[in-house]
Amino acid sequence: MSAPERLSKRDAIRRENERIILAAAEKVFAEAGFGGATMQLIADMAGLPKANLHYYFATKEELYRRVVRQIFEIWLHAADSFDNAPGPVEGIGAYIEAKMDISRRHPFGSKVWASEVMHGAPVIQDYLETTLREWTEGRVAVIRRWIAAGRMAPVDPHHLLYMLWATTQHYADFGHQIETLNGGRALSDRQWKAATESVKSIVLTGIGAVPRPEDLSNWTS
Amino acid sequence: MSAPERLSKRDAIRRENERIILAAAEKVFAEAGFGGATMQLIADMAGLPKANLHYYFATKEELYRRVVRQIFEIWLHAADSFDNAPGPVEGIGAYIEAKMDISRRHPFGSKVWASEVMHGAPVIQDYLETTLREWTEGRVAVIRRWIAAGRMAPVDPHHLLYMLWATTQHYADFGHQIETLNGGRALSDRQWKAATESVKSIVLTGIGAVPRPEDLSNWTS
């Protein structure tokens, strides 16, 4: 879209500091919640004085809002897998893979989003009612088309989407619990792949998009 | 177990006040998070002076701990559906129904638990490592037996359990998002039933416990 423009030193500093602050804030908000997070904690994690945070982000709420919107954007992009897919096996399969990948790469953002929604979405309610609703209805239409074309069973599209969100985000939001049940170790590359395949297999079989469970021999232990 | 014993007035007062405080705390912790919740807010919701809360519960942490353990106990009991079931259709089916029912009846507790785990389980880590681990391994063994008996496909038992937890708890933890996508209205009796059937259908079909998707005609809108 835009050429790799030459940045003035000031612009570079601003961009870099905002990046550092947002990353620190994402982690602290995820680990302590909005109420439990303090600007001092975020400042320490970012390696900057607290007053400097308030120079870039006027209030705690504004900083939080930016963090929440960031993960939301990432999730919206994951939907590209959904469109332009010939059928549910490719579309939903790719979507599950994309969402699982995000759960692994952005666990903090996922937790912040979960926390925000659980608390009644005080700062992104408008997004839920506009962007998310439109996005959802678009995918619902796609699923309905696949059903009409006989490519999958007549499952309720909304509940299917909830299952996809719930299952994939669970690996980020409840990662600590999964880690504990995994002997206190984070999931390995192999285990993440097994988890993804397991979810894909159950869901795609469950909605009748895959006729016979063929490659279901993915064991963890 | 115990006969309906006669309570002294003091015991009755203590029991009733603890109940009121715990109910208020569950709601406030769910809506504001541990860090965002204040003893004053809980006191107002309970209709008691703040100092009275500290008479029954020494610290905010102790009150919080009691709330978290409460929902954990409820979830453990839901597992009774799992045992003594002849196969996955009855066992897992009943478990899904029980967990969906809990999501509807105890949405606050579910959110408090989710929040606790997301923040690294600071106060119930020992429970995760003992009670939850034992519980999980027990159900894993049951699932393995069903697989060995050819009553379901060889799915990874751990990932299946995660899917059950994620999907059912999603209706409590992300209830606000679901409500927004449902036109701002809470799910009706009919919709809750449809959600439960949808989850049961996809999962049981997905693990090969149900040969053919027969009753998949559950639509929301």
Place this chain on the structure above:
DNA sequence: TCTTTTCCTGACCGTATGGTCAGGGTTGAG
């Protein structure tokens, strides 16, 4: 170089929080 704009931060402020405590009221056993 001079001047303006932006970046940076130590010190500070008002407020709200978790928790305490002294003292008064109530209950029930002996």
Place this chain on the structure above:
DNA sequence: CTCAACCCTGACCATACGGTCAGGAAAAGA
């Protein structure tokens, strides 16, 4: 009836929080 044990609470305290601000340093335009 007596009195110890328990229940209750307004007033208070130390702390930590989000946010402000004056003033200095550095960059960029003129």
